[in-house]
Amino acid sequence: MPRFGAHAFIWSAEWNPQAAEKVISSAAAVGLDFVEIPLLRPDEFDVGLTKGLLERHNLGCTCSLGLPVEANLPEHPGAATKFLTQAFDVAHQTGSSVLSGVTYATLGALSGRAPTEQDYEVIAKALKPVARHAASLGMRLGLEPVNRYETYLINLGSQAVDLINRIGEPNVFVHLDTYHMNIEEKGFEKPIVGVGKHLGYIHLSESDRGTPGSGNVHWNEVFSGLKNIGFDGDLVMESFVALNPDIARATCMWRDVVGNPEALVRDGLAFLRGKAKEYGLMG
Numbered sequence: 001m002p003r004f005g006a007h008a009f010i011w012s013a014e015w016n017p018q019a020a021e022k023v024i025s026s027a028a029a030v031g032l033d034f035v036e037i038p039l040l041r042p043d044e045f046d047v048g049l050t051k052g053l054l055e056r057h058n059l060g061c062t063c064s065l066g067l068p069v070e071a072n073l074p075e076h077p078g079a080a081t082k083f084l085t086q087a088f089d090v091a092h093q094t095g096s097s098v099l100s101g102v103t104y105a106t107l108g109a110l111s112g113r114a115p116t117e118q119d120y121e122v123i124a125k126a127l128k129p130v131a132r133h134a135a136s137l138g139m140r141l142g143l144e145p146v147n148r149y150e151t152y153l154i155n156l157g158s159q160a161v162d163l164i165n166r167i168g169e170p171n172v173f174v175h176l177d178t179y180h181m182n183i184e185e186k187g188f189e190k191p192i193v194g195v196g197k198h199l200g201y202i203h204l205s206e207s208d209r210g211t212p213g214s215g216n217v218h219w220n221e222v223f224s225g226l227k228n229i230g231f232d233g234d235l236v237m238e239s240f241v242a243l244n245p246d247i248a249r250a251t252c253m254w255r256d257v258v259g260n261p262e263a264l265v266r267d268g269l270a271f272l273r274g275k276a277k278e279y280g281l282m283g
């Protein structure tokens with residue numbers, strides 16, 4: 001049965017002792033199974049503090065990131081492999097079984113041209129040893145397609161599946177996001193079914209990144225698609241109440257789309273849980 005979680009940026013833009021306490025205690029208080037932690041700077045991440053808080057609140061975690069500029073793909077494959085390998089070590093020590101997100105690119109890095117076969121080959125070659133290292137830790141590597149304004153490389157679920165086939169490792173999965181799907185895909189159900197067995201993780205995010213159920217995402221299509229493929233991965237509510245400066249420019253969040261953060265958590269989670277139960281994904 002799928003687990004239900006939420007992204008840390010719903011509660012805080014930073015990950016310091018005060019923020020970690022706030023995020024983890026808040027996620028536990030609303031009955032989530034886990035919290036998604038942005039692992040933007042693995043070398044500065046306090047594993048002991050975070051793991052202790054998670055254990056105290058009986059909460060699981062997942063980790064996500066985008067590549068920093070100095071490790072961008074396809075320009076810096078060696079640096080990308082090194083960065084992701086370190087990030088997997090940190091995620092593993094923290095207790096996550098996955099590292100996902102835009103693991104193949106730097107958010108906001110646009111080439112001004114269409115991607116080439118060589119681009120994809122370089123990326124696949126850089127990610128293959130990362131996936132093998134993840135497997136040695138009992139972990140999986142996720143690829144999140146994002147919209148054309150944030151990357152030129154992987155915008156569709158089908159493109160992520162193609163990259164998985166190039167990488168050729170069984171522990172690589174697709175991580176869909178309904179916000180990006182609303183921009184790039186032709187609907188919701190058909191792309192989810194198309195990704196099928198490769199789908200391991202999904203961000204449930206509204207069309208404006210606000211409260212789920214208040215915008216243009218066709219939620220019945222989303223959950224019908226998940227039901228049709230027998231989805232048993234992670235369901236994650238994502239919104240940016242608090243925005244980290246590292247990704248503010250790339251995500252172009254210039255105004256408050258949520259309003260009351262407490263209402264977001266209360267109403268958004270209630271809506272998504274209701275849909276998951278309606279479609280038989282949760283008890």
